[in-house]
Amino acid sequence: MSLPATSRAIVQTGPRSLELRELPLPSSIGPEEGLLRVEACGICGSDYEQYQGLMPNLPFPLIPGHEPVGTIAEIGEVAAQRWGVRAGDRVAVEALLPCGFCRQCRGGEYRLCSGRKGLSGYGYLSIETPPGLWGGYAEYLYLDPHTVLHPISRDVSPELATLFNPLGAGIRWAQQVPGTKLGDTIVILGPGQRGLCSVIAAREAGASCIIVSGLSVDERKLALAREFGAHHTIDVEREDIVQRVREITDGAMADIVVDVSAISNEPVIQAIDVARRGGTVVLAGMKGRRPVENFYNDRVVAKELTIKGVFGVDFHAYEPAIRLIESGKYPLEKMHTHTIALEEAEHALQLLAREIPGEEAIHIALVPG
Amino acid sequence: MSLPATSRAIVQTGPRSLELRELPLPSSIGPEEGLLRVEACGICGSDYEQYQGLMPNLPFPLIPGHEPVGTIAEIGEVAAQRWGVRAGDRVAVEALLPCGFCRQCRGGEYRLCSGRKGLSGYGYLSIETPPGLWGGYAEYLYLDPHTVLHPISRDVSPELATLFNPLGAGIRWAQQVPGTKLGDTIVILGPGQRGLCSVIAAREAGASCIIVSGLSVDERKLALAREFGAHHTIDVEREDIVQRVREITDGAMADIVVDVSAISNEPVIQAIDVARRGGTVVLAGMKGRRPVENFYNDRVVAKELTIKGVFGVDFHAYEPAIRLIESGKYPLEKMHTHTIALEEAEHALQLLAREIPGEEAIHIALVPG
Amino acid sequence: MSLPATSRAIVQTGPRSLELRELPLPSSIGPEEGLLRVEACGICGSDYEQYQGLMPNLPFPLIPGHEPVGTIAEIGEVAAQRWGVRAGDRVAVEALLPCGFCRQCRGGEYRLCSGRKGLSGYGYLSIETPPGLWGGYAEYLYLDPHTVLHPISRDVSPELATLFNPLGAGIRWAQQVPGTKLGDTIVILGPGQRGLCSVIAAREAGASCIIVSGLSVDERKLALAREFGAHHTIDVEREDIVQRVREITDGAMADIVVDVSAISNEPVIQAIDVARRGGTVVLAGMKGRRPVENFYNDRVVAKELTIKGVFGVDFHAYEPAIRLIESGKYPLEKMHTHTIALEEAEHALQLLAREIPGEEAIHIALVPG
């Protein structure tokens, strides 16, 4: 495969400021490195936060994009052996670049790697850090020696393949961390892409009662939640979620509650209220650094609740996510609402965040022309 | 042993209202029942809450006292076999009277028994519920068929024997629930009887760095914490606890944090701040039903913390607590500051709550004359 | 509902000796007791062992049958409240009668109850122990105060309802004990009723690769395993199971292996061989008390295997089993091969054990006429 000299890329130069550029490909690929021809890059809520400039210490200019899927265009000998892939293979790339040497990496917690500083991972490095192509909003992505990647079948479309990211999150947050198992009752707060993927994870794990809540504006997403396996959905603007969960569970309340909603802190309190005594609450949504009101320590104590904050995802979850996508078991295409050309990245971000009147998106993937 | 016809008992008739009465002993003891001659009854913070009338639905008039130790005066045949004891044996009695049939009891969570309603246990039942002698502030205690009790050696003084209760709490909250193990760093917020017992539990579990915090007024308790095995103590009024824990741990912060402080919500936030990424926070203190200020969901998420509320204690913790008391390994007598006559119950309660100027108590036991 | 004075029952008087008798119903039902009109009673491998007299200390004469499903004919007031059922309700009854007071019962391990001696449970008590009706091979079953039972919908046929027992076993042994989760590879050794139920449990738990092994004579059962969700089946008489598992898993081997085969010890060695390094082996089959040949300690050490023996089942597994049966999600009727009249109990037992030439059974239920 002969490679071009440059790659088109969307470069973010500051808050809400994106531009299309042509950047040079790495002059050479060392034995421990690789180069990915990007086929698609998924977009999630944190892409929009980054676009808004709400994350701390973003090293502009940079190429966003931390959910890339593509084809290995070039690969060094050592990397090929380590990663178990070769040129031409289709892979999904994890966002993180773990150091491999720190206490967390050694202990299997590379999500919490302390050997690399700040947000060090794809989508968060300056184009001035050689070789520059560190983001998925581009035709080509440099593959650093610390990359963690996973083969994914070519039978899946590139757009659906990028769902490895939210589905991995659903699997870790709604199954692995809380230990959801056969027969459990689970409440999922928030019906966005991570909420829907949590429904799938919970159903796969054998949960016998899956309840999803959302706002009135989420009507379509809640319908999709039911299609993916939710037994009940609750519009929290029209119904009292605590009372509804009590009715549905005949007073037993939820074994597990997962909050994947963004911004609003109310679901944190709802989570505590709908969990059963001895139940588990997973907090996975970021709330823009505002404090939670009405958080009562005594309620957590008296109910003997377990509350677990979760941030990242790792291969333990990405691997079953990829196998599940490949299986075709769920109509994931219904969750993937938009495939948008790389050049339209800004539109895509605004669309995801409901900035575009009259149009609603759940999952969006950017594809290079 | 010939029994008297009546038992002296302290009866609470309302908030801050106690009186000494003579109540009849049960006319007969059935095959599944027993009668305890109380040797001592421990007092803890919740006794004071009860005295103040701050607990909901207290069925006055009642005999308080949920930490009794005594001698079996009479016992039915079935009870003797079930409990594995006979008349004359010294035992420690658990406060709870689990139904044995509900989902929680069947599942080993009798702490959360839902088969009996309200605060059903020793110290919380009306004297009008036959046979009346339901509390440890008395010479005799009725032993209901649902009683959970544990033999305890006569080589221990009755007062020290009542420490089975706070030491059981320390073992469950500071070791079992968080899984404290060899080499861990643990921070214990609050140096009262449960905090001191948590120090002992953490030391027994092999924690290699035990840090205890308190107020300036807790100076004596903090000194005792060091004597029991704490490596460092922090006066939070004079020092910044977060900075001190950072210094002590060389930036690693705490694997486990246990909040056993009462009333103040600040330790909840301190707990979140001094825990390491991926660490565990145990919430064991009740805060008078006021909301926690400055609880940031995003911090729990970004640090991937696990927060566990804990309320009760069960035999898994009481048994090793009793063995530890019997071993004489720790100078527990230094924690037991006061033995007070039954008649002086009101004084004892006020003393524990610092209502008596110039005197300080850590652990108090009431003893019938 | 007016009750007859007597109940027909199959009484076992010794090894391979059964007779039909008429036994009196209890003269009265106390407040903590009940009476069940048996609708069906499942039969499993241990029924045959009992029939052969191979279990120790069987207190003949007795009524066998430990997997009964029926309708509450009469119930005391206390029992109704404890068990949450009333006369006319359909229930599945657990075999065990846990004491509720021993260390194991208190700790949630009532499967290992030490408060009652020997095989104390339905199907294993002498008819001379009042009130005599202790077994499921009868029209009526006495419900002791220690009974653990579960409501089950009348929309399910009685025969399928008795599958709560093997399906509960599948859920505990193939999911709960080994912690089988989304994406796991599991090998199930033995395609009998418990093996097939293990397939269902593993599939419900999200296992992405389920492999079942059997003998050539098990062809039909292996086909059914595939229908229930097994991805691969292995005839161990024609194929090398270790090599096949290596091929199927691309060298990764199995995360979890469950041995539910009876008598033969070879599957124990196969389990150790097909498990991956760090994998888990569940031993659930009884082997007639013969030692395992070629058990190499060094292999268990070098592979860092976890081996777990499992014996009983409890409500944690029976409850989701019943919900799954009620859901109608699996064609369980294909596993239930025979419904046989109570009078033909001996034939049923011989049929299950392949004593009847030319006929094969998987699951059999006895029904009173």
Place this chain on the structure above:
Amino acid sequence: MSLPATSRAIVQTGPRSLELRELPLPSSIGPEEGLLRVEACGICGSDYEQYQGLMPNLPFPLIPGHEPVGTIAEIGEVAAQRWGVRAGDRVAVEALLPCGFCRQCRGGEYRLCSGRKGLSGYGYLSIETPPGLWGGYAEYLYLDPHTVLHPISRDVSPELATLFNPLGAGIRWAQQVPGTKLGDTIVILGPGQRGLCSVIAAREAGASCIIVSGLSVDERKLALAREFGAHHTIDVEREDIVQRVREITDGAMADIVVDVSAISNEPVIQAIDVARRGGTVVLAGMKGRRPVENFYNDRVVAKELTIKGVFGVDFHAYEPAIRLIESGKYPLEKMHTHTIALEEAEHALQLLAREIPGEEAIHIALVPG
């Protein structure tokens, strides 16, 4: 520090064939590498196995020694940052050289690293693999980029420092893997260095009853076990271990059993017999690849035992082991019986294996002259 051109080293050329050689130091140390001046190297049972040539695929000629402690003589810039040490620091070096990229390394199981083949670690690589100095029986040890090492205080003697290895094993095998906790009863089969270290680990973990078994010839070791904290010791040649454990535990038997004995398979059966129902057995001893006789599957099933094979150790255990050595809490010098000059390596090995009549060793360290 100026370095010599060569290092003395003990080179094994075949079974029972050792010779002293002078080998060149690496010509240069790259940025990711280092060089250790060995201060002492511990010897354990597997050193003797290696000496006998009983391990498969030993790539002779090689320098044995996988428990080295020493001073960083030279270190590259990247390595210094990764490992958090600099020239002049005293460190303990783990035997394994994990690849950092395979599934096991990523998942925190670097003990089971599959990215490097065979016994790839210090003490097991040919001197023909550059730069040759791969073993601890030498004055200098090359530090490969994949090295895992830990700072250890200079206040500890080099010989005692090498106890990080068996003490790490004791902590992982007797505490971490079985989850030994406050109040547990533990039986340790075998009083060698790993057995004695298991006693220390169990005591640190708060086990309230520690029982150690050995042969009559182990009298001195058993006495030392009691000194380190064992409550009871059993000479299995004079006493029936099952009956003794029953007596000591008043019939409750052991929560946890750890077999650290070598060669004999009998302790495997003893472990199964002295474990309580629902207990855990850790198998840590290698038995020369002979099958276990009288291993009854049915006993493991009926007792619902958990059996765990354990092979290696990792930083989770080495770190608390080093902290414990530094604390000086235990008189470890009583376990360290011999410090022997590098040149006398062969004598040391024979001494450890009781080949030298009239002399007994527990722990031996080799020190370069």
